[in-house]
Amino acid sequence: MEKLILDASLEPLKNKTIAVIGYGNQGRVQATIMRENGLNVIIGNVRDKYYELARKEGFEVYEIDEAIKRADVGLLLIPDEVMKEVYEKKIHTVLETKKEFVLDFASGYNIAFGLIRPPRSVDVVMVAPRMVGEGIMDLHKQGKGYPVLLGVKQDASGKAWEYAKAIAKGIGAIPGGIAVRSSFEEEALLDLMSEHTWVPILFATIKACFDIAVKEYGVSPEAALLEFYASGELAEIARLIAEEGIFDQMVHHSTTSQYGTLTRMFKYYDNVKKIVEDEARYIWDGNFAKEWVLEQQAGYPVFYRLWELAKQSEMAKAEKELYKVLGRIKEEEEKKQ
Known part of the structure; x- marks a missing residue:
C-alpha cells in the first residue's frame, strides 16, 4: 500500500x-x-x-x-x-x-x-x-x-x-x-515526544530568559515578554516553518540571527539529544502511560500543583498585566482565571 x-x-x-x-x-x-x-x-x-x-x-x-x-x-x-x-x-x-x-x-x-x-x-x-x-x-x-x-x-x-x-x-x-x-504506536510516540521534549524545553527556555533578563539585567518585564513571544513574532516564525521548512525560513532573518541560531543549535544538540533519548525510551516502554494512570487515580495532585506554580510565577503575573493593557484579556475572562 x-x-x-x-x-x-x-x-x-x-x-x-x-x-x-x-x-x-x-x-x-x-x-x-x-x-x-x-x-x-x-x-x-x-x-x-x-x-x-x-x-x-x-x-x-x-x-x-x-x-x-x-x-x-x-x-x-x-x-x-x-x-x-x-x-x-x-x-x-x-x-x-x-x-x-x-x-x-x-x-x-x-x-x-x-x-x-x-x-x-x-x-x-x-x-x-x-x-x-x-x-x-x-x-x-x-x-x-x-x-x-x-x-x-x-x-x-x-x-x-x-x-x-x-x-x-x-x-x-x-x-x-x-x-x-x-501506526497507533508511531502516532503515540511522536505526539508524546513533542509534548515531553521540544514544547516544554521551549517553554522552560523562554521562562529562563525572562527570569534572567528581568532579575539579573534589569530588563522591563514588558520588553522581555514582547521580545520572547508576546509580539507574535514567534507565531510568525512557526507559520514560516510550516510553509517553507525549518531551515529555509531562516533566510527571512538577519545574518546575525542566522549565525547565532546555527552555532548555538549545534552547541546545544548533544545535551538536548540525551533528554530526547531518555523521554522517548520512557514513553516507548509504557512508563509514561503508567505514570499518567497513577496521577489520574490519585486525583491529579502533581498536575494541579504544577499549574498553580506556573500561574504564580513572575512571568505569568507580568504577562497578565501586559495582556490586559493590550486588550487580550477581558474583564470577564480575568474573573474566570
Whole structure:
C-alpha cells in the first residue's frame, strides 16, 4: 500500500451509519464535514451542553451506548484520559454483540499502550488529524485539506485500510491534504515526544530568559515578554516553518540571527539529544502511560500543583498585566482565571 495518500473513495462508508462519540473540539468538526459530504452521521454524547448543541445543529443524538448500537462505524473522539473508562462502561459490551464494526481513533495512545482492547471481530483504525478542530474547519471552509496519520491495529474485515482512507476523505483531510500511512504506536510516540521534549524545553527556555533578563539585567518585564513571544513574532516564525521548512525560513532573518541560531543549535544538540533519548525510551516502554494512570487515580495532585506554580510565577503575573493593557484579556475572562 502507498505510504502517502492524496485521495480516496467514500464508497466503503456509503449506506453506513457513523456514530461520532463526543461532540467537542474534534467531534463537532468531523461530524459536520462528514454530513456535508453526504454521509449518515449520528452523535453519541453524555447529556451535557455538547449533547444539546449537537441536537440544536440538526444531528440525531443518543447516549453513547445507544449510538454505538445503531452504528456500523464509530469515531471515538473524546479525551484520551477519559476514553478507557467510557469505552469499558459504554462501548465494549455493545461491540461484543456485533459481527462487524469499524472503530476509529483520532489518537494512538489508548490502543498503543493496551489501555483499550477491542474484540477481535472489530476493525480498529486510526485517522489522526495533525491540528485542532478549529484549524480543520477553517481549512475546510477554504476548500483545503489537511494532514492526517492513518493506522490499522486490527483488520477483521480485510477492508480496514479502505475504511481508514474513506474516513480521512469523509472528514475533509483529502483531497487537498495528505494522509500518511502510520501506526497507533508511531502516532503515540511522536505526539508524546513533542509534548515531553521540544514544547516544554521551549517553554522552560523562554521562562529562563525572562527570569534572567528581568532579575539579573534589569530588563522591563514588558520588553522581555514582547521580545520572547508576546509580539507574535514567534507565531510568525512557526507559520514560516510550516510553509517553507525549518531551515529555509531562516533566510527571512538577519545574518546575525542566522549565525547565532546555527552555532548555538549545534552547541546545544548533544545535551538536548540525551533528554530526547531518555523521554522517548520512557514513553516507548509504557512508563509514561503508567505514570499518567497513577496521577489520574490519585486525583491529579502533581498536575494541579504544577499549574498553580506556573500561574504564580513572575512571568505569568507580568504577562497578565501586559495582556490586559493590550486588550487580550477581558474583564470577564480575568474573573474566570
